[in-house]
Amino acid sequence: MKEEDKIKEAKEAKEAKGLHKVTYLKNHGTRKKDEVVEMHLSTGKALEAHEIAKVGKKVELKEAVRGK
Amino acid sequence: MTPEEIQKLLDTKFKSLNDKFIQVQQDLADARKDGASAEELGKLVISVKAQGTALDDFIEMQKEKVVNSVTKQFNDFLIENKEQLSNIKKNKQGTIEFIPKAVGAISTGSGVDAEDPNPNINTKPGSFGLRNDNDLLNLMSVTSTSTNSAPYTEWVPKDGNYAFVSEGGEKPQIDFKWENRYPSPKKIAAYEILTEEAVTDVTRLRSIAESYLRQKHDLFKVSATFFADGSGEFPLGATEYGRIFVAGDMALGVDNTNFMDVVNACVTDIYTTQNFTDEIEYMANVAMINPVDFYLELVSAKDERGLPLYPQAGLFNTVTIGGITIKPWSKIPAGKIFVADMKKYNLVNYIPFSIRVGWINDQFITNQFTILGESRFFQYVKNLDQNAFIYDDIATIKTAITVV
Numbered sequence: 001m002k003e004e005d006k007i008k009e010a011k012e013a014k015e016a017k018g019l020h021k022v023t024y025l026k027n028h029g030t031r032k033k034d035e036v037v038e039m040h041l042s043t044g045k046a047l048e049a050h051e052i053a054k055v056g057k058k059v060e061l062k063e064a065v066r067g068k
Numbered sequence: 069m070t071p072e073e074i075q076k077l078l079d080t081k082f083k084s085l086n087d088k089f090i091q092v093q094q095d096l097a098d099a100r101k102d103g104a105s106a107e108e109l110g111k112l113v114i115s116v117k118a119q120g121t122a123l124d125d126f127i128e129m130q131k132e133k134v135v136n137s138v139t140k141q142f143n144d145f146l147i148e149n150k151e152q153l154s155n156i157k158k159n160k161q162g163t164i165e166f167i168p169k170a171v172g173a174i175s176t177g178s179g180v181d182a183e184d185p186n187p188n189i190n191t192k193p194g195s196f197g198l199r200n201d202n203d204l205l206n207l208m209s210v211t212s213t214s215t216n217s218a219p220y221t222e223w224v225p226k227d228g229n230y231a232f233v234s235e236g237g238e239k240p241q242i243d244f245k246w247e248n249r250y251p252s253p254k255k256i257a258a259y260e261i262l263t264e265e266a267v268t269d270v271t272r273l274r275s276i277a278e279s280y281l282r283q284k285h286d287l288f289k290v291s292a293t294f295f296a297d298g299s300g301e302f303p304l305g306a307t308e309y310g311r312i313f314v315a316g317d318m319a320l321g322v323d324n325t326n327f328m329d330v331v332n333a334c335v336t337d338i339y340t341t342q343n344f345t346d347e348i349e350y351m352a353n354v355a356m357i358n359p360v361d362f363y364l365e366l367v368s369a370k371d372e373r374g375l376p377l378y379p380q381a382g383l384f385n386t387v388t389i390g391g392i393t394i395k396p397w398s399k400i401p402a403g404k405i406f407v408a409d410m411k412k413y414n415l416v417n418y419i420p421f422s423i424r425v426g427w428i429n430d431q432f433i434t435n436q437f438t439i440l441g442e443s444r445f446f447q448y449v450k451n452l453d454q455n456a457f458i459y460d461d462i463a464t465i466k467t468a469i470t471v472v
Contacts, residue, residue: 039312
């Protein structure tokens with residue numbers, strides 16, 4: 001995916017509802033490589049654009065929990 | 069005086085007598101050589117004999133004294149350690165050391181405690197170096213109640229809206245709803261058991277014990293209102309209400325991102341997240357980070373001339389910008405940030421902290437008593453207000469808003 005497409009995708013994700021599973025590709029802040037965190041699609045896509053993390057599937061409402 | 073020192077003194081005395089003996093012998097030889105008279109030689113011979121006798125007497129006397137003294141001490145030693153010696157004989161192994169004693173100088177080491185001293189005599193009254201986090205409660209909406217419930221109501225707009233209506237036209241209907249909620253009171257309690265003797269013998273022990281109960285209670289209460297997980301009898305802490313940051317329109321939008329961009333991104337996220345149309349915006353009033361992050365991001369931040377970017381940080385250990393106060397708190401893990409409109413966190417004090425004293429079980433007949441510290445309070449955040457709390461990673465937020 002081209003760089004501008006990644007940015008476009010991240011910005012478009014702002015309207016998304018719910019949370020997505022995001023897997024960290026490297027150690028980042030307090031997060032460890034391979035750690036899976038639930039976050040908003042826009043945040044996940046932004047991290048993906050920086051090649052920090054990879055966005056996974058959407059979290060079903062019943063299993064969605066507040067981020068820690 | 070040690071045996072070595074005694075030996076040294078004896079050697080000196082012996083040398084002195086020996087030197088005198090050699091000297092009178094030399095004088096006798098010189099007198100003969102110089103042709104002294106028989107009378108003079110006779111006097112010198114008597115002198116030589118006298119010195120020789122004195123030297124012999126000294127040697128004998130010291131031998132006798134030392135032997136007598138050591139023999140007596142050794143006999144006493146055998147009597148005193150009879151049992152231990154018997155054990156060595158029985159076990160066919162073991163050692164016991166005999167060190168002959170001698171008169172010595174009185175020094176600072178001469179005085180010892182023959183028995184264990186009473187430690188309570190030397191116990192000085194003081195206080196515990198416990199942190200006081202009570203000012204963090206002032207960030208919340210704190211009220212009091214004397215009733216055993218603290219119900220609250222959430223009013224929520226529903227459907228419909230105003231419209232421009234033509235003559236005779238039908239007017240639109242609008243409606244709303246409300247929900248009553250009933251938080252249950254939470255209780256914090258702990259107790260100490262003391263003996264009558266302890267509070268009598270140790271100065272101000274009772275006061276110190278009560279002060280400790282109070283300080284521990286306050287710390288526990290503040291910590292719980294921020295971090296408790298809401299399970300069972302626990303309240304739900306503000307960070308547990310905290311949601312994750314949503315980048316939204318801010319994603320990949322900031323050049324040269326710094327820490328203040330992170331704080332402002334959270335403030336903006338809280339401000340722009342609404343539950344319904346035209347809802348009043350939430351205004352974050354506090355951001356809390358770990359003290360190490362506070363130092364790295366604020367205290368040590370400088371411009372290109374080396375001047376501090378946030379002088380308040382170094383001066384007052386807090387930074388207030390645009391209505392938000394950034395504070396360090398050691399309870400916040402390094403790398404995390406908590407941003408919130410803490411006025412949306414309601415703390416309703418029900419039973420104020422009190423200390424009660426009483427006897428349980430057989431304490432009355434064993435001179436013991438119990439001091440109990442306790443308080444009860446309600447806490448809640450209205451469902452709609454939970455968007456006003458963000459608890460997330462500084463690095464995640466910073467990366468999410470930074471341009472690629």
